[in-house]
Amino acid sequence: MNNATESALLTDLYQLTMLQAYFDKGLDDTAVFEFFVRKLPENRNFLLAAGLEQVLDYLENLHFSADELHWLRNCGRFHERFVDALADLRFTGEVWAMPEGTPFYANEPILRVVAPLREAQLVETRIINLLQFQTLIATKAARVRLVAPDSLLVDFGLRRAHGAEAGLLSARTSFLAGFDGTSNVQAGMRWNIPLFGTMAHSFIQAHEDELGAFEDFSHSHPKATTLLIDTYDTEAAARAIVPLARKLSHEGIEIQAVRIDSGDLGCHASRVRAILDEGGLPNVHIFASGNLDEYAVQALLAAKAPIDGFGVGTRMNTSDDCPYLECAYKLQEYAGSARRKRSEGKASWPGRKQVFRRFDAEGRMSGDTLALEGDEVTGTPLLECAMRGGKRTVASPTLAQARDYARAQLARIAPPWRGLEAAVPYPVEISTTLRELAQQVDRKSM
């Protein structure tokens, strides 16, 4: 599956059939497309923008390879002159976007593409593919972080993520949204994300006895010893660790943590904590994993379970309670005139838009206005120019910088929208000029 992600053919066929029709008619004026979410899922009070970096990479590298051009020439759908033109196609346009880690709400564009029609159209599929997924994961991870501000949080989800890229981008995006690290080695290598992980149940089972497995592992990793204690009997394993820890400490090896991966995590953690404390091991941390999400983590912490860290996997990496967003990438202006789709239940706001955000006296987000780009509206404009002439206008923030930004942004979400319970929708006003433009566009196309 190599190079799948770099291909200009990672797109829907209709992008190419439309492009040929545009080519035949010579249609290639400036188009403005915007990516937005039509409505927030019921179980989300905000969304956290993510994926911009991968979109910019994709746009900077966009081109058809020789193999792809050869295939297009011979697939029986496209004519020679059109394929010749595709050979020269690069993305030469402009991108405006909210920085990764910015909270946003229904109908607010987080990305605007301004480019010749064919370029702006072709890139629709992959832009949605990148922005939707990372926004889903960033949002899910941010919810876990908000309910567990002081816990160690680690992404464990590669195995049940939907393919390789989903696993990689989950590691990146959950880190951006406030996680402390990941188990995903390639993500660690690629983005310098701290790595976590020690042993699986199979490690214990491959040994004749559990204690021998613990000892072997500790000798191989004297500086990073976390022991998985639930393969057979969790509390029995915890009791066995007390004398082992004493023995190992004479060799200069310190057990850092134990991990519990099954059963009632809160109950086990309390009993294990008591055993470790009585055994003189108050500094050995308890790490829990297994079917966790923001709801489970919140419940464990509310019940004062003595758990220091959580491995969050499947449910975050698939965003299981909300595996997709009602998102769209829509044409809002073509050749200087505003456009809007009016399909039932799918009407959108026309024109080049900007989102203005207001803050209260404590610096918390108090309301947004969805307006036209040039509108004079109170508040901070959220969409910034990220690309011009097909190249980034500024160096991208590092992942660590984006993470700092996201943390600061999340701190500014006011209480009703920070929690997991459904809140009254965050206030998003529509500016008068935008309403007027929508009416004007409708009159024109009637």
Add this chain to the structure above:
Amino acid sequence: MNNATESALLTDLYQLTMLQAYFDKGLDDTAVFEFFVRKLPENRNFLLAAGLEQVLDYLENLHFSADELHWLRNCGRFHERFVDALADLRFTGEVWAMPEGTPFYANEPILRVVAPLREAQLVETRIINLLQFQTLIATKAARVRLVAPDSLLVDFGLRRAHGAEAGLLSARTSFLAGFDGTSNVQAGMRWNIPLFGTMAHSFIQAHEDELGAFEDFSHSHPKATTLLIDTYDTEAAARAIVPLARKLSHEGIEIQAVRIDSGDLGCHASRVRAILDEGGLPNVHIFASGNLDEYAVQALLAAKAPIDGFGVGTRMNTSDDCPYLECAYKLQEYAGSARRKRSEGKASWPGRKQVFRRFDAEGRMSGDTLALEGDEVTGTPLLECAMRGGKRTVASPTLAQARDYARAQLARIAPPWRGLEAAVPYPVEISTTLRELAQQVDRKSM
């Protein structure tokens, strides 16, 4: 994100930390791991095995690149001799598996790896990552096919799939499970899957009027004209198509279909069908898309909506009502002795297992037995040898062949398990010898 999918580091850190501990102790006897699903999701009466081809590709190509070895040497977690050993690591083991397109049930292994411990352990993460996702999508797609045996079914889900690989593998797997094609161009090029797709709403909006857009498109694609008619007013667009079709037919262009993508699809389809029929266009097909899944398709067909084909996207490509499986890849035997995990709620059956399937007089699946490999049990054994010595034992079936096999298999699922409603679980017996082995293993490790 290139080469992400080919990397040996697309794994969890703990695989590598365990490997170093095994290396230090010289543990590398033959290990047997099996991949299975602990229990079927509530809303699935069967699962359809998929992903084996990608697993075999991965195993045949497994190695650490120079860059990866360099990174491992310098990440501060591993010692030199261990990384040197990784440089030589290849997969040299054996794989037994159910062919792609085989229905299966809870606790039945669909893949067994028999290899030196370190090899068999390292590959866990990516094997789960590949098998779980494709099985999810194959199952979802098969459910759509079973409720719509005669409809044209097309995968439209790339944009909201979780990343590039999810989009590609969804196209492949839905085709394997009985879909007719995909909109995903790269999947079409890669696997020769029929491609479908014509225009988006933006195409209509980029034109001054809808009829002009229809005409332009038809001229550019005279042999593949499907018109999207719901951008403004669905029935008005259908009425406009009647004279347009007459005009185009004089130029030798035939409109093949119209697509409806919003509103009450059944209602619109009925009205549009009447307009087209009255207009002398009974051969123009109606294609529907927008928020479809097996439930919506079943409801539309039950209501006799005159829809000839369906574009199924997001809900299939995210398997939205079941975005993950309770699956596992577990050590079942090491150095010749059976193993089993006993963690609460996660106990598994030990040993090298085989699934035997029985059929009734009409050739329909009537029950399975989960047994040990050598057991003498009535029925057809489902796990076949796919790889020996790290190489495929036979050439893989083509995707078309796998699709034929899946179709024949799905035809053999008996009525209670074919439907969408939750049925009584399909009967899976546990053989006496397997039960005895489990008891024996438990006694030994007590």
